[in-house]
Amino acid sequence: MGAKAFFFDVFGTVVDWREGVAREARTILHPLGHDLIWTAFADAWRAEYQPGMEEIRSGRLPFAKLDVVHARMLERILPAFGLSDISDDTKRALVLAWHRLDAWPDSSRGIAMLRKHALVAPVSNGNVSLMAALARRNNFHWDAILGAEFSRDYKPKPDVYLSACAAFDLSPADCMMVAAHSDDLAAAAACGLQTGFVARPNEKGPGKGESRPTVAVDVAGNDMVDLAQKIFG
């Protein structure tokens, strides 16, 4: 076990998108007179995630960074929340809510522990500016920002994983994908990467995240620190 590089899924694995989006949406929309169930708004927005990326993965639309996809996804849910009339400025502010998410309490320390032994980089579908903003906010020290914007396609397409390995001049077998999502890990394993699962049981609401992987993984941790300890002692 062990790897020369660790690649991280970010939304859900490293940061808590649900509480963060709910909080930021409330901060932006409540002063404008809107009163929603904020976590339901976050859940509805996130539910458009796979359909939004599939337009690009399938080739129906050219590559666009996730901020652009988030804006398209937002348009689709506004009517259901009585928000069809919000201004373009408000929409832009909402898209930037994803730049202001907080990490799970163990993430920064766990990433730093892994970085003592290997290269670390996000291999997220999030764009460079979004990853850089989350790193600043939460004190992550990445060696590089890889992932969707670097490879110009979205996970789980193989090139997103393989281009990250190639950027570090490493074979997939020398790299480990770290994620709280079995489907991400299955796709990485199919590309030859090692896999590390991190439990985020409350990612999608209390008890609605993955407590354990549904696929075989090389290592599983209760959180990022536990994962690092299991790998490097």
Place this chain on the structure above:
Amino acid sequence: MGAKAFFFDVFGTVVDWREGVAREARTILHPLGHDLIWTAFADAWRAEYQPGMEEIRSGRLPFAKLDVVHARMLERILPAFGLSDISDDTKRALVLAWHRLDAWPDSSRGIAMLRKHALVAPVSNGNVSLMAALARRNNFHWDAILGAEFSRDYKPKPDVYLSACAAFDLSPADCMMVAAHSDDLAAAAACGLQTGFVARPNEKGPGKGESRPTVAVDVAGNDMVDLAQKIFG
């Protein structure tokens, strides 16, 4: 004056390629019985830099990362130094010399000073793994690694500068290119970026670097710390 992001040329501006390549080449080749003028070897290798990249900028060859271009450049100079017979392993070791360069004494501190106020990223022709290795060795904390491998072309092509601005969601006018080379700054200015010159008078040998820019720049510093102080006081 000021900027929301600072982009850095690396070879010559942030790190001393000449002394570093000379030292590493000696470490690799001297035990094999070779005795060269090591700085002349470094100079000859670097002299192939623009021709090597021009094959890609012109479209004659597809994009390849700088490690690959460095290997091609190396092949061209081996005969002149009596090195035609070195092994492939030795050639690979020499290419990795560029991953082990030391920063100028002021670089790490100057970059950290600028990072307190703005995003910082290399916009170099060097590839991601090379930039990550130099950052580890010299304690640079970049927000992202942008530049040639991200944009799949080489400076001074406009897209290398413009794709860096776009990655950070910034207009070129909000970004400053920092370099010790007037031609790099002229190309960045033509794309609308601000320009910061850093004097590296000994980059190509004593007195053979640029002491002052030959083009108009927004700010010029005697070193990276001086530049940061001139911009942010």
